[in-house]
Amino acid sequence: MLGNEAIARGAYEAGVKVSAAYPGTPSTEISENIVKYDEIYAEWSPNEKVATEVAIGASISGVRAMASMKHVGVNVASDPLYTISYGGVNGGLVLVAADDPGLYSSQNEQDTRCVARAAMVPVLEPSDSQEAKDFVKFAYEISEKYDTPVIVRTTTRLAHSQGTVTLEERVEPEDKLYERNPSKFVMMPANAIGRHVYVEQRMKSMAEDSSSFAINRAEYNDTSIGFITSGIPYQYVKEACPNASVLKLGMVHPLPRRLIEEFASKVEKLYIFEELEPVIEEQVKSWGIEAAGKEIFTVQGEYSANMLREKILHEKVQAKEPAKVPARPPILCPGCPHRSVYSVLNKLKIHAAGDIGCYTLGAVPPLNVIDTTVCMGASISTLHGMEKAKGKEYIKNWVAVIGDSTFLHTGVNSLMNMVYNQAAGTVIILDNSTTGMTGHQDHAATGKTLKGQVVPAVNIAGLCKAMGIQHVTEVDAFDTEELERIVKEETARGEVSVIITKAPCVLLKGNIFPYKCRPVPEQCKKCGACLRPGCPALTKNSDGTISIDDTMCNGCGLCEQLCKFDAIKRVEA
Amino acid sequence: MTKNIMIVGVGGQGTLLTSRILGGITLDAGYDVKLSEVHGMAQRGGSVVTFVRYGEKVAEPIVEEGQADVLIAFETLEALRYAHFLKKDGVLVVNTQRIEPITVVTGAAEYPENIVEGLEQEHIVYKIDAMEEAKKLGNSKVFNIIVLGMAAKHMDFSKEAWIKIIEKTVPPKTVEINKAAFLKGYEGQ
Numbered sequence: 010m011l012g013n014e015a016i017a018r019g020a021y022e023a024g025v026k027v028s029a030a031y032p033g034t035p036s037t038e039i040s041e042n043i044v045k046y047d048e049i050y051a052e053w054s055p056n057e058k059v060a061t062e063v064a065i066g067a068s069i070s071g072v073r074a075m076a077s078m079k080h081v082g083v084n085v086a087s088d089p090l091y092t093i094s095y096g097g098v099n100g101g102l103v104l105v106a107a108d109d110p111g112l113y114s115s116q117n118e119q120d121t122r123c124v125a126r127a128a129m130v131p132v133l134e135p136s137d138s139q140e141a142k143d144f145v146k147f148a149y150e151i152s153e154k155y156d157t158p159v160i161v162r163t164t165t166r167l168a169h170s171q172g173t174v175t176l177e178e179r180v181e182p183e184d185k186l187y188e189r190n191p192s193k194f195v196m197m198p199a200n201a202i203g204r205h206v207y208v209e210q211r212m213k214s215m216a217e218d219s220s221s222f223a224i225n226r227a228e229y230n231d232t233s234i235g236f237i238t239s240g241i242p243y244q245y246v247k248e249a250c251p252n253a254s255v256l257k258l259g260m261v262h263p264l265p266r267r268l269i270e271e272f273a274s275k276v277e278k279l280y281i282f283e284e285l286e287p288v289i290e291e292q293v294k295s296w297g298i299e300a301a302g303k304e305i306f307t308v309q310g311e312y313s314a315n316m317l318r319e320k321i322l323h324e325k326v327q328a329k330e331p332a333k334v335p336a337r338p339p340i341l342c343p344g345c346p347h348r349s350v351y352s353v354l355n356k357l358k359i360h361a362a363g364d365i366g367c368y369t370l371g372a373v374p375p376l377n378v379i380d381t382t383v384c385m386g387a388s389i390s391t392l393h394g395m396e397k398a399k400g401k402e403y404i405k406n407w408v409a410v411i412g413d414s415t416f417l418h419t420g421v422n423s424l425m426n427m428v429y430n431q432a433a434g435t436v437i438i439l440d441n442s443t444t445g446m447t448g449h450q451d452h453a454a455t456g457k458t459l460k461g462q463v464v465p466a467v468n469i470a471g472l473c474k475a476m477g478i479q480h481v482t483e484v485d486a487f488d489t490e491e492l493e494r495i496v497k498e499e500t501a502r503g504e505v506s507v508i509i510t511k512a513p514c515v516l517l518k519g520n521i522f523p524y525k526c527r528p529v530p531e532q533c534k535k536c537g538a539c540l541r542p543g544c545p546a547l548t549k550n551s552d553g554t555i556s557i558d559d560t561m562c563n564g565c566g567l568c569e570q571l572c573k574f575d576a577i578k579r580v581e582a
Numbered sequence: 583m584t585k586n587i588m589i590v591g592v593g594g595q596g597t598l599l600t601s602r603i604l605g606g607i608t609l610d611a612g613y614d615v616k617l618s619e620v621h622g623m624a625q626r627g628g629s630v631v632t633f634v635r636y637g638e639k640v641a642e643p644i645v646e647e648g649q650a651d652v653l654i655a656f657e658t659l660e661a662l663r664y665a666h667f668l669k670k671d672g673v674l675v676v677n678t679q680r681i682e683p684i685t686v687v688t689g690a691a692e693y694p695e696n697i698v699e700g701l702e703q704e705h706i707v708y709k710i711d712a713m714e715e716a717k718k719l720g721n722s723k724v725f726n727i728i729v730l731g732m733a734a735k736h737m738d739f740s741k742e743a744w745i746k747i748i749e750k751t752v753p754p755k756t757v758e759i760n761k762a763a764f765l766k767g768y769e770g771q
Contacts, residue, residue, distance in 0.1 A: 137643075166643060166644070169618060170616055170619075170643035170644075171618075171643075172617075172640075241642075244641045244642040244643065245641075245642050247642070248641045313642075313644070313646050314642055314646055315647060326647060326648050329648075329665070329666040329704070331666045332663065332665060332694075334659055334662050335683055335690075335693065336683065336691070337627075337628055337660070338684065338685070340627040340628070342626065446626075540687070543684055543687065545627055548682060548687065549687075560722055
């Protein structure tokens with residue numbers, strides 16, 4: 010079972026009734042598995058803040074609830090998180106946060122444990138799929154016992170690894186009684202003062218009790234070396250140093266000080282082996298315990314057993330040096346509508362303030378359109394900031410590009426701000442009718458819910474018009490001629506305008522491709538115009554003509570449009 | 583003793599399906615097994631790697647440098663990229679297909695020549711033009727199962743067990759062609 014599938018199973022067995030999330034690698038499959046259980050109401054929310062608040066509402070009403078997200082989603086959710094830490098829970102409340110050491114699919118490498126310490130929320134960290142399931146269940150127990158939201162922290166390696174899991178039955182606890190309790194759930198200053206005192210006490214008593222939690226476990230072997238570790242790094246310790254003593258922490262915040270002091274006193278050389286920030290290390294050292302950590306092990310990327318073999322056991326592990334080979338970065342798919350839009354922007358030498366999605370790949374050669382990418386929704390507001398700093402003329406060769414799902418996530422507020430503050434600038438919403446990069450999740454504008462229910466879809470063009478934007482144009486993403494005309498017109502306008510480029514993601518289920526593009530070599534002038542947007546189905550032959558891989562081509566016709574010599578023909582497949 | 587298998591290729595070549603078949607057969611045989619895969623951004627035509635480890639009790643879910651018993655490569659450049667993960671006596675099974683990465687297409691890098699010949703100097707290599715063989719079978723998509731069939735000879739499971747897990751794992755409509763593809767690789771027929 011995938012780590013994420015095991016988390017979903019844990020939620021099911023724990024009797025969770027409400028789950029809300031916004032997709033984000035590596036957390037997406039949690040919701041995609043939770044939805045299979047009819048007993049749980051599950052939804053895609055427009056963003057992580059909303060998802061967390063939905064879960065909070067469910068908890069206050071008396072049922073067990075879950076919100077799941079990737080690490081940067083926790084930033085979006087941090088506003089409700091910091092305060093519900095004060096309020097506490099009624100039904101158990103768990104937030105699953107998936108960190109991404111090694112940056113497989115993210116814009117930064119932040120450590121959720123740091124957020125949890127600041128928010129004064131306990132964190133559990135499983136080491137494999139079995140624990141992922143078991144820890145979720147334990148999280149609900151302590152959430153209700155200590156009146157606190159609980160974070161279950163995973164990493165990409167755990168979320169996307171499979172291991173064996175023993176299943177148990179679902180036990181649905183009776184709903185907690187709801188009683189009006191403003192001093193607990195209305196967080197205005199007078200009430201929050203008292204709750205802050207409570208939070209301090211709660212974390213103290215949890216820290217005290219956690220030395221006897223079964224998930225914090227000392228495994229004594231050879232005591233000349235001892236490791237304090239947690240999560241996936243625990244597995245690397247077991248792999249490389251099976252005879253060492255290990256203190257395996259299942260709860261990484263608050264720390265079980267008594268247990269750690271006892272362990273430290275019994276081993277000769279103590280190492281702290283934790284990926285990303287020295288969260289455990291700094292606390293342990295602050296208690297006057299001698300230990301080695303980040304002076305040996307990096308704060309960057311994933312750890313490994315080989316790291317221990319080299320740095321602790323001083324073994325030479327690698328038989329051969331890696332070969333020097335050309336990189337193979339991810340690219341837009343053949344037939345991707347984003348490529349078509351970017352080929353137009355590239356031709357017009359337009360810069361783009363970018364956003365988070367597959368379309369961030371517009372930053373790399375050969376497209377080179379995107380200049381900036383910060384976080385979800387930032388494209389529109391950074392363009393706005395540039396215009397306010399440098400004026401309307403300056404941004405006439407700029408646009409913001411943002412996907413449909415990202416626009417609904419946090420782009421809407423930024424666009425509202427442009428209208429309100431009389432900005433100029435063109436926003437291109439790349440509407441491919443799905444959340445593409447995370448593997449095709451529905452959202453408020455697709456007309457379908459996580460449970461597969463058909464519902465009225467938010468009309469993106471209508472939404473923009475309702476904000477008071479006069480110039481909202483919808484255009485077929487593959488009609489490059491028309492798109493070019495519109496982009497020229499809108500960027501010259503000196504007002505707020507929105508262009509919605511429409512074409513479904515090429516990988517979307519049910520998409521049919523009636524055409525294939527075929528080269529006509531005798532017409533080819535070897536100019537290379539068709540190759541410029543970097544479609545992976547096209548390759549240049551040694552004589553300068555091109556080949557089109559028939560199995561890859563989806564017949565989008567972009568290359569045909571770019572060829573001025575009729576040397577590519579789109580034919581029925 | 584834990585056995586370490588790696589499947590490498592280009593996003594979209596079916597590494598996930600192959601690793602699921604592998605994971606399934608190890609479980610059926612009663613081993614402890616861990617699998618680690620790549621999702622999200624990295625799948626979009628990028629270099630992908632999947633790890634499968636099985637044995638009595640498996641700790642870490644990944645295979646590290648110098649530890650792989652079998653490296654299954656669906657593309658030659660990817661074989662070269664990950665060859666240093668092989669143990670000294672590890673086996674490389676490679677599909678001789680060449681897929682140029684965008685860095686080569688744009689002229690920023692060159693695709694190395696004679697990759698397989700070079701690897702044969704240093705490793706135990708079994709090669710096959712699986713795409714060509716798959717086309718002969720009537721469906722180019724099953725090339726990955728041909729390569730898996732070739733690699734299967736270097737693992738600890740019977741032919742019957744492989745056939746059984748393929749029947750269980752692939753979509754019902756494609757069982758026959760996948761079985762034929764597996765046998766093509768396994769028996770070289």
